[in-house]
Amino acid sequence: MSDVHGDVWARGAAADHAVNVATGGPPAWLLEALRDALAGAVAAYPDEREAVAAVAARHGRHPAEVVMLNGAAQGYGLLGARRPVVIHPQFMEPDRVLGAERVVLSDPYMLDPGVVPEEADLVVIGNPTNPTGVLHPRGAVAALAREGRTVLVDEAFMDFVPGEPESLAGEALPGVVVLRSLTKILAVPGLRVGYLLAEAGLAQRLREARQAWAVNALALVAAREATAERLAPIAARAQQDRAALAQGLRAALPGATVHDGAANFVLVHLPHVDGVELARVLRAEDGIAIRPAGTFPGLGPGHVRLTARGGEVDARLVAALSRRA
Missing domain, CATH: 3.90.1150.10 (Aspartate Aminotransferase, domain 1)
Structure with missing residues (x-):
C-alpha cells in the first residue's frame, strides 16, 4: 500500500x-500563552522577531542564522539540488518534495558516511531518525559535508534527547542545515511550528525563498515560549x-x-x-x-x-x- x-x-x-507527538497534549503553559496572544495574533500580520531571537538564544546561534518555517517539512522545498540523496529508512516527505535518490541502510540502520555517492549535492538524514529511532553520532553526520554539497539534518525528534549530545544545531558548519520541529515535543501538529539553522548567508537565501508571512502568529508564539527548561x-x-x-x-x-x-x-x-x-x-x-x-x-x-x-x-x-x- x-x-x-x-x-x-x-x-x-x-x-x-x-x-x-508527545503524550498528554500541549502543555498548560503553552495553551495559556496561546490564549493570551490570540486576539493580537489574529489581528496583525505575523512578526517573527521575538520567535527568532528565542530560537537563536536556545541554540547559541545568531538570529541571522535562524529561518522560521511552517513546520519543518517546509524546509525540504527550499533547497534545490541536481542530485539529491535521502538516507533511509526515513520520513518520506523529502522523497516527495525532492524526487531524490535513496541510500538505504541495513539493520541496525546506523550511518556510514561512505555509502553516500560523492556526486550527491544534497544529502538528507534524520537524527534521531523516524521511524528507527536511531541517534547517529554527530561526527558521522558532519562527515557527510564537503564542498559543493548541502547536508540537511532533520532533527525533528532531537528535543526528546536529554542534553542533545549528537545535535549539530549549535554549530554553524559550512553547508550544514539543521531542521527542527516543535510540533512533536509540544504536541501541536495543527500549529506547524518549525525552523532551520544555517550559516547566515545560506539562511538569508533560504529565508528569501519562502512565501511572504510564512509562519502564522500563533506558531511564532509557541516558538517564543518553548525554552529548553x-x-x-x-x-x-x-x-x-x-x-x-x-x-x-x-x-x-x-x-x-x-x-x-x-x-x-x-x-x-x-x-x-x-x-x-x-x-x-x-x-x-x-x-x-x-x-x-x-x-x-x-x-x-x-x-x-x-x-x-x-x-x-x-x-x-x-x-x-x-x-x-
Whole structure:
C-alpha cells in the first residue's frame, strides 16, 4: 500500500500509538500563552522577531542564522539540488518534495558516511531518525559535508534527547542545515511550528525563498515560549515511557526485534506478521492505533512503529500485541 501518515491510522482510536507527538497534549503553559496572544495574533500580520531571537538564544546561534518555517517539512522545498540523496529508512516527505535518490541502510540502520555517492549535492538524514529511532553520532553526520554539497539534518525528534549530545544545531558548519520541529515535543501538529539553522548567508537565501508571512502568529508564539527548561520535563517523561515500553515488548514478544531508539517511539519487527492487517485489527477490535512501517524504504511488512504513552495505556498495547502478534 502507499505510505499513510500516522494520523490517518489514529482516527477513531481510543489509544493513539500511531502519531509520534508527545503524550498528554500541549502543555498548560503553552495553551495559556496561546490564549493570551490570540486576539493580537489574529489581528496583525505575523512578526517573527521575538520567535527568532528565542530560537537563536536556545541554540547559541545568531538570529541571522535562524529561518522560521511552517513546520519543518517546509524546509525540504527550499533547497534545490541536481542530485539529491535521502538516507533511509526515513520520513518520506523529502522523497516527495525532492524526487531524490535513496541510500538505504541495513539493520541496525546506523550511518556510514561512505555509502553516500560523492556526486550527491544534497544529502538528507534524520537524527534521531523516524521511524528507527536511531541517534547517529554527530561526527558521522558532519562527515557527510564537503564542498559543493548541502547536508540537511532533520532533527525533528532531537528535543526528546536529554542534553542533545549528537545535535549539530549549535554549530554553524559550512553547508550544514539543521531542521527542527516543535510540533512533536509540544504536541501541536495543527500549529506547524518549525525552523532551520544555517550559516547566515545560506539562511538569508533560504529565508528569501519562502512565501511572504510564512509562519502564522500563533506558531511564532509557541516558538517564543518553548525554552529548553520547559521542554526538559516533557523529554524526560518520553524517555522513561519509551524505555518501559521497549522492556515490556521484549518480555511479551520474545520473537520480535525491538529497536529502542532515542526518541518517543519504538520500532518493532514482528516476523511473519502483516503490520497493516495487525493495525486494522487492533483499531477495530481493541481501539488501539499503531503505525505500520512497511512503506518506509528498507523496512518490511512486519515492521510497526509504536509511540510510547506510559502506564496502563502502554500495558494495554503490549497485552493486545501479545495476543495478536
